[in-house]
Amino acid sequence: MRADRLVAILLLLQHRKQITASEVALELEVSERTARRDLEALSVAGVPVYSMQGRGGGWRLVGGARTDLSGLTASEARALFLVAGPASTATPGVKAALRKLVRALPEPFRAQAQAAATSLVVDPRHWGSSQLVEPRPPPRFLDELQEAVIRGVQIRLGYVDRQGAETERTVHPLGIVAKGSTWYLVSDTESGRRTFRIDRVSSVDVTDNPVHRPEGFDLAESWREIADEVDRKRTPVEIQATCAPDGLGLLRAILGGRLEVGGSTPGGRIEIVIRGHNEYALAGELAGLIEWLDVTGPQGVRDHLAAIGDALVTRYS
CATH class of the missing domain: 3.30.70 (Alpha-Beta Plaits)
Structure with missing residues (x-):
């Protein structure tokens, strides 16, 4: 499932009262089965897209196909960008589509939608391998950590290291990475940039203190540097x-x-x-x-x- 198709489908829904899977397939030059799967994926991701069965049926946005996307709530807008964002970094065309979509969002939603688009990196290969794998089911606290990244607030993090020792520290969450089958939190701490395995997180206490985000920070670039360093150590x-x-x-x-x-x-x-x-x-x-x-x-x-x-x-x- 490609991010550019998801964005294009939502833009179609903005400008038309109703669309069918066959119309999406014709517009995007994909099979009808692929179009239907993408529409269903948007719905599952939390974007308020629903289908109407029977003669004259099709797909609509909850609240109507409005050009300002006021049918989306803040959390639903973030959900769309979480789905589209990780895959969108590859092509300039998709980035342009996302920028258009941001402009179509209601003003209060834009900052967090943009934050959601850059909050997640998917690196589907195991450490030291070219094998592609699916991430494990989301670990406990993943939603809370991603919410903190999107809102840009600090957290008090309980963490169990590989020796079993538990510590607590305040961190500045910068992004989430799915590497192979494991999820990681990239954060700034008093000791510098650190990466935490999310399945070892024992507690999360979200504060109202803003994250001190390094100027020009790019999660994908930062992860490449982290992964290169880990690979060389391994x-x-x-x-x-x-x-x-x-x-x-x-x-x-x-x-x-x-x-x-x-x-x-x-x-x-x-x-x-x-x-x-x-x-x-x-x-x-x-x-x-x-x-x-x-x-x-x-x-x-x-x-x-x-x-x-x-x-x-x-x-x-």
Whole structure:
């Protein structure tokens, strides 16, 4: 489900008294089944869209299709931008559509709708993997934390660390991230920028004190920096290699963010860097890719590869 379609559907509902799934499909050049699924998704997300059955039926906005979107409540406007916002960062066209939608909202709703659009980042890959996964069901306190992010207020946060020790601190919530199957809160604290796993949050007390938001803060950019730092800590070993061009797609699929691609060699191969947990684990992971790879260093990984090769020959010759 694409954010630009959701925004376009709502804009259609503004300007028409009623639309059908087939009209949406024709207008947006999608299948009728896709159009119906998107309309239903808007309704499930809390946007006041409802269907009328029978002859002459179709879809309408509660309160009528008004150009100022006064049929939306503040929470319903936030719901729409929570659905559309995370996916909307990819294309300038969708951003433009969201800006038009903001202008169509009643004035009191605009600030929180814009905050909702930038309050969530969805990063669907597991740490160190290219595999796409769905987030787990929303953890306890997710709604309270997201509300605090959108309202821009500080919270007193109870938190249990990985050793089981519980602490309480006041934080400035800046955004929510769904990474793989885990949810995180990105916050500023007295000790600097911190990331908290939401399933380890033990209590949330929302205050009326405003968040001190860093000037120019961008949640998606901040998360990329956090994720890069975590990945490097989780995979401290780097190997250098060259790859045959026709094997690069396979390496991307297997290694995901642990693969860095460089320039071409005089012989037409591609220089790459691969990160991993330790030399032996990397050698085992790459041993089946020798058709495309030539590991140039470090020597310890090459030694492990040679030992694995000797063991395979001994076992299967």
